[in-house]
Amino acid sequence: xxxxxxxxxxxxxxxxxxxxxxxxxxxxxxxxxxxxxxxxxxxxxxxxxxxxxxxxxxxxxxxxxxxxxxxxxxxxxxxxxxxxxxxxxxxxxxxxxxxxxxxxxxxxxxxxxxxxxxxxxxxxxxxxx
Amino acid sequence: xxxxxxxxxxxxxxxxxxxxxxxxxxxxxxxxxxxxxxxxxxxxxxxxxxxxxxxxxxxxxxxxxxxxxxxxxxxxxxxxxxxxxxxxxxxxxxxxxxxxxxxxxxxxxxxxxxxxxxxxxxxxxxxxx
Numbered sequence: 001x002x003x004x005x006x007x008x009x010x011x012x013x014x015x016x017x018x019x020x021x022x023x024x025x026x027x028x029x030x031x032x033x034x035x036x037x038x039x040x041x042x043x044x045x046x047x048x049x050x051x052x053x054x055x056x057x058x059x060x061x062x063x064x065x066x067x068x069x070x071x072x073x074x075x076x077x078x079x080x081x082x083x084x085x086x087x088x089x090x091x092x093x094x095x096x097x098x099x100x101x102x103x104x105x106x107x108x109x110x111x112x113x114x115x116x117x118x119x120x121x122x123x124x125x126x127x128x129x
Numbered sequence: 130x131x132x133x134x135x136x137x138x139x140x141x142x143x144x145x146x147x148x149x150x151x152x153x154x155x156x157x158x159x160x161x162x163x164x165x166x167x168x169x170x171x172x173x174x175x176x177x178x179x180x181x182x183x184x185x186x187x188x189x190x191x192x193x194x195x196x197x198x199x200x201x202x203x204x205x206x207x208x209x210x211x212x213x214x215x216x217x218x219x220x221x222x223x224x225x226x227x228x229x230x231x232x233x234x235x236x237x238x239x240x241x242x243x244x245x246x247x248x249x250x251x252x253x254x255x256x257x258x
Contacts, residue, residue, distance in 0.1 A: 004180070005177060005179045005180040007234075018134065019148060110138070
């Protein structure tokens, strides 16, 4: 399984990082994301990193790259599910993810993005929450 | 990264399978899913297998197990994003995933689940008619 799947959910794209990102995989993810933002006219990218326990400067750079590329295509990026230890490491590495939105979990990420871009709530999650 | 993350989205739980499932990982996923269905009173589990290119009888059995466990807790299971070659293999293996809902992609899976959960809700409310 050499590609990270990108899930289209209404105007959003959702990516879950579950495996260690190495060069080729990260480049493919960037390319796939940009292609799909363009194809589906997506307004936002949500990246779930709740399974990421170890972070390094490479991962921080990839997240920054994705956010920068998405922004050029008029799409927001939000990173969700970050573990506390990862947040500590990112700041200690001097990578505070400036310019990237973050949220505690997917639901709050969706709420954040909806406030930013507005979308049809029914396509994302059940109502009556 | 030894656990598959489960994303809570309203009344649904979303799991993306990106890595080869081995015994321990699959058992952990089953346990985590059941725990979260109970904790969040989830109505449905959506399993995205768009990154799965090779399927065997073990994977088929795990999907069946998850669906059976979820059903006992009154939650629906839908498998989305299956690649055509995987569908062929499952049928040839004699594992047609009987009793598991399937949908072409996440959006159709959400629509399917909303129609199911919504139907349940109307059934409950029909006493007032």
